[in-house]
Amino acid sequence: MPAAVREPGGLHLVDGPDLTGADVHAVWTIRDVVFNVEQRCEDADPDAVDLRPTTSHLWLADDAGITSYLRTYVTADGVRRVGRVCTRKDARGTGLSGSLLREVLERWGDQRIDLGAQAYLHDWYAGFGFVRSGDDYVEAGIDHVPMTRQPT
Numbered sequence: 001m002p003a004a005v006r007e008p009g010g011l012h013l014v015d016g017p018d019l020t021g022a023d024v025h026a027v028w029t030i031r032d033v034v035f036n037v038e039q040r041c042e043d044a045d046p047d048a049v050d051l052r053p054t055t056s057h058l059w060l061a062d063d064a065g066i067t068s069y070l071r072t073y074v075t076a077d078g079v080r081r082v083g084r085v086c087t088r089k090d091a092r093g094t095g096l097s098g099s100l101l102r103e104v105l106e107r108w109g110d111q112r113i114d115l116g117a118q119a120y121l122h123d124w125y126a127g128f129g130f131v132r133s134g135d136d137y138v139e140a141g142i143d144h145v146p147m148t149r150q151p152t
Contacts, residue, residue: 068096
């Protein structure tokens with residue numbers, strides 16, 4: 001897989017070390033608006049995960065910027081995780097996050113994939129084969145459900 005895929009009007013898939021300054025700005029902008037402004041998360045968004053060699057950022061964009069985004073990475077114990085799934089307010093309900101999640105499953109579906117779903121999205125993730133894998137918890141002031149998808 002190339003280090004960075006940027007298809008005009010299509011998928012952007014960029015590994016952590018290959019993010020440009022403009023990429024980082026665009027990624028942090030959508031995550032800030034969705035998580036910090038709209039959802040009033042209690043934790044800072046930027047972390048050490050974004051630039052890791054095992055992190056891949058996937059997004060779709062239009063002329064106004066990123067419309068939908070997620071990141072996936074491999075933890076120290078070798079488990080792939082998905083997180084920071086978000087869609088710009090004016091693009092919600094159009095299936096963009098589902099497209100990105102399907103891309104993750106196409107590329108890495110032969111591996112176990114874990115995620116922490118915001119509780120209200122449990123059924124949405126279940127539609128992609130994720131199942132509850134533990135007790136509910138609160139992260140950044142928001143109720144979450146741990147979920148896992150076993151390899152196919």
